[in-house]
Amino acid sequence: MDDLFAHKGTPRWTQTLAPGAVVLRGFAAESAPALMQMIDQLTRVAPFRQMTTPGGFVMSAAMSNCGSLGWVTDVQGYRYARHDPLTGLPWPAMPLLFAQLAQQAAYEAGFPDFVADACLMNRYAVGSRMSLHQDKNERDFSQPIVSVSLGLPAIFQFGGMQRSDAVQRIPLTQGDVLVWGGPSRLRFHGVQAIKAGTEDYRFNLTFRKAG
Ligand code: MD3
Ligand code: FE
Numbered sequence: 028m029d030d031l032f033a034h035k036g037t038p039r040w041t042q043t044l045a046p047g048a049v050v051l052r053g054f055a056a057e058s059a060p061a062l063m064q065m066i067d068q069l070t071r072v073a074p075f076r077q078m079t080t081p082g083g084f085v086m087s088a089a090m091s092n093c094g095s096l097g098w099v100t101d102v103q104g105y106r107y108a109r110h111d112p113l114t115g116l117p118w119p120a121m122p123l124l125f126a127q128l129a130q131q132a133a134y135e136a137g138f139p140d141f142v143a144d145a146c147l148m149n150r151y152a153v154g155s156r157m158s159l160h161q162d163k164n165e166r167d168f169s170q171p172i173v174s175v176s177l178g179l180p181a182i183f184q185f186g187g188m189q190r191s192d193a194v195q196r197i198p199l200t201q202g203d204v205l206v207w208g209g210p211s212r213l214r215f216h217g218v219q220a221i222k223a224g225t226e227d228y229r230f231n232l233t234f235r236k237a238g
Contacts, residue, residue, distance in 0.1 A: 041135070044185055044197065047171070047209030049136040055128060055175050056202030063177055065122050066148055066230055069093050072119045073111045075150050081105065087155040088218075094121040096145040096237045098164065105164050107145060107237045121146050128204075129173045129234035136206035138171045143234035151181070151221045151229040159186055159194070159217040162235070170236040171208025177201050179221055179229040186215035 042050040055062065075089035078100045092098060096107040097118040110117055125146055133141035149157075162172060176199040183205075186194040192215065199205070207214070221229050 044195065045211050045214070047207065048185070048211035048214070049206045050197065050199075051132055051135060051204040051206065053202045054132055054135070054204040055177075058124065058128060059177055059202050061124060062128075062175065062232070063230065065124060066177075066232075069119050069122070070148065072114075072116070073097075074113065075148070076113055086157075087151070088157055089150040089152075091148045091150075092146060093119045093125070093148065094143065094145045098145060098147045098235075098237070107164060125232065125234070128175065132173050132175075132204045132206055133171055133208075136171065136208070138206065138208050141171055141173070141236065143173065143236055145235045145237040147233040147235070149231040149233065151179070151218070151231070152227070153179070153221050153223045155229075156220040157218040159184060159190060159215045161213050161215055162233075163213060165235055165237045167236060168212045169208075171206050171212065173234040174205045174207075175232040175234075176203045176205075177230040177232070178226045179224045181221055181229050181231075182219040184215075184217040184219060186217075188214060190215055 040052050070091050073091045075091050077085050077089050079085055080100055081104045099108050099112055129143045180200045183197040183199050184194040185197050186192050
């Protein structure tokens with residue numbers, strides 16, 4: 028069911044994928060250049076790096092974080108940490124632009140109380156992908172996740188509650204924002220290999236209440 032509405036000049040539409048799972052098409056389109064510049068600044072302090080899964084695989088997406096908690100993985104497991112293991116420094120603070128965008132998107136999707144304390148920044152080069160997984164390292168699954176797509180387009184895989192469930196393939200372009208909560212919070216999801224295009228990378232910001 029698509030719901031079309033105009034908002035301060037920029038037309039946007041919300042697309043409901045499943046109960047609690049909403050795509051806000053173009054929600055961050057106007058903010059995209061400022062968001063990309065902010066990613067550039069933040070990753071001078073906390074550089075993008077390819078982390079290793081507990082199973083010993085190097086992830087194909089490069090990652091960094093901002094906010095009071097950052098998602099990390101190494102041979103010891105997946106977790107949230109206050110400090111960047113690469114530099115030993117606290118993760119850089121979450122810019123107001125990020126925090127406000129996440130809060131506004133969650134509000135539009137029906138989660139008025141969302142306050143993110145963690146922002147995972149993913150950078151996908153051409154050919155990078157993310158295999159099907161669940162996000163379950165957070166404490167409170169009643170809080171949604173907000174994700175912002177920037178740069179090269181992607182095909183997002185939206186699965187069910189079991190790994191073996193069928194996946195829907197959802198194209199995402201710069202400025203699209205996804206909000207996942209309620210009964211969709213623990214769905215399996217992934218990103219297909221990024222195809223070459225007019226930019227070098229796809230970036231994704233994933234906002235969570237982790238602590
Ligand atoms: C659906 N990142 O970092 S964000 C991740 O585009 C991650 O970089 C992807 O999955 C990316 O963990 C997708 C969208 C997303 C995030 C959490 C979800 C979709 C979700 C949780 C449940 C269902
Ligand atoms: Fe995920």
